[in-house]
Amino acid sequence: MTERVRVVVLAGGPSAEHEVSLQSARAVLDALPKDLYDPDLVVIGRDGTWPVELRRDEVDVVFPVLHGPFGEDGVVQGHLETLGIPYVGCGVLASAVAMSKVAMRHAFLAENIPVTPHVWFTEHEWRTATDHWSLVKSLGWPMYVKPANMGSSIGVSRVTSMEELRAGVDLALTYDRVVVVEQGVTARELICGVLGGYDDAKVSVPGELIVPGDWLDYTAKYLSTAEIATIPTVLPERVADEVRELSLRVFRAIGGYGLARVDFLYEEDAGRLYVLEVNTMPGFTPRSVYARAWAASGVPYPELLRRLIDLAFARGRS
Template identity: 40%
Template sequence: MGSRVRVGLVYGGKSGEHEVSLQTAFAVMGEFDYSKYEIKPFYITKQGQWNTGEVLHARPGSVEELRYGSGEAEQSDFALAPLFAGLSGAAGGSGEDRNIDVVFPLLHGTFGEDGTIQGLFEMANIPYVGAGVLASAVGMDKIMMKKVFAQEGLPQCIFRYFNRTQWEKDSAFFIMECEVSLGYPCFVKPANLGSSVGVSKAKNREELVEAVNYAFRFDRKVIVEEFVDAREIEVSVLGNDDAKASVPGEIAPSNEFYDYKAKYIDGKSTMQIPAMLSPEVTEAVREMAVRAFQSIDGSGLSRVDFFLRKNDNQLFINEVNTLPGFTPFSMYPLMWKETGIPYKELLDALISLALSRHAEKQRIDYTGGSAV
């Protein structure tokens, strides 16, 4: 490894959160300490094409500079070469041609935080920031996540789920089950999607059917959850096996719930950091956040979201986000800033955790002890 760590920053992607990813990448590039790091950008287009540009020694001037056109960057096979150099047996090289030391994926949603690209990095045997294949996949699939939480004994809202085939075969049964078990209003979500895309609040049977059909546009599985009149509490988690939790924060949505518009468009939602909670609730939510993180075998970073029911202060875990928003104004880094870890130190910690996890995994004997 050279005097400066070369970070492969991967952003863009095929998901509906492409633009959010660009904003995140632009913010992260502006906060790296370029005396310690140099950045190799990898931009994935909405069609899935990989492009790469020159090594960066300073922040780009605008978000638009992060989009590499067909005549401005190496594409496809050439773009992927630095990531897979370790598999070819080639030496590391030096200067502009040397390999990537660690990958920092900033891809939100499908194909970015669902374990697929993490599998690519595993095959390339390259260190990368954030959750591994299993944790990423479980963290993206809300149904599997809730099953894991149930096994861990974490309290959560009542939910029901079904796939497209089941719904088309017997929608009347699932409508009845939701009405009896959950009542109205209830929330309908695609099982695999981020940033509240495809989420609806249904107040009656007609709206439930409409919401389910809408959610099936984005995934083959749908989850329906009971409505809880609650405060929305979030906690940042950092670490590998020895993870720790930040002070909690609270979101006050501008809309009926914290949907895509409230998160990224209207700018009217407010954040309270630290959240105004009793010491007992603060301790409980931080402890539950680490338990949730460990239950999915998390690593690097996650933001864990909770509901705090207003009438009795009962905590319910909502979800684990293995690649949360990461601009300097996002909840994840802001909660760590309030806890005592500023943004630049957070980037250092995540790089160090990625390298440490990779080194630990090299101790595993994947051959099963075979001598051949």
């Protein structure tokens, strides 16, 4: 009998997405084929404390199902690199670039990837500005205010006045010292999954998020029982092709490896696509759209996990 692969599913961590990470980790643990893998859950505390020390001679591969700062930004990836343990997902640089909404947009613009108009500023610039409007005057209402390094719609506000803008920035600054303000557009929200290595990545069928109201907030994503996506979605063939092509360009622009979910805004009347962001460790809960997009593309969840682990070993060998 072939010896089972020892997989540590790493979850938790000190980010505001701790609970989301635990949901994702439970789904991964439940779906890993037990005839192939010997999985173990390691939960990093909210204070950043590790309950055990990972050792190369005791672990074959790590599946870091961590979302947000500390886990999805290259910090844990760098730690695993120093330990010499193969791990699932993007490396240090790609993780760090994708986590920062500022660096990510710089990478996109350098590759002529379309993004919505936006501005960014530091907490110091905001606190010392004599005229807050001067920081966002290139944009129009509505705007979306976001912490530069956070996911799962945490700390995000839709604002339509200066009073709301100030409140939204104050909220965002409780999560990060850098704030991004994006131009709001009337658009459909699309997603596309990427799976593969540096040179052989493939894309899933596009999906569409079902947005209850003005935007898909944390409650709608993780606490509601309502359907959150249509996968696959109906798009003109030209637009579907552009979604897939842009997804691969985004993956290449950040130096992605293993997996990513690319989010889009589609202005239907104008036929225009914007790349909203790329997530290097998207949610893996039963409701999460990344796995559902691949299932609709012919890759069921257990097979998706197997491919991701195989990719981790392939990078380790190279």
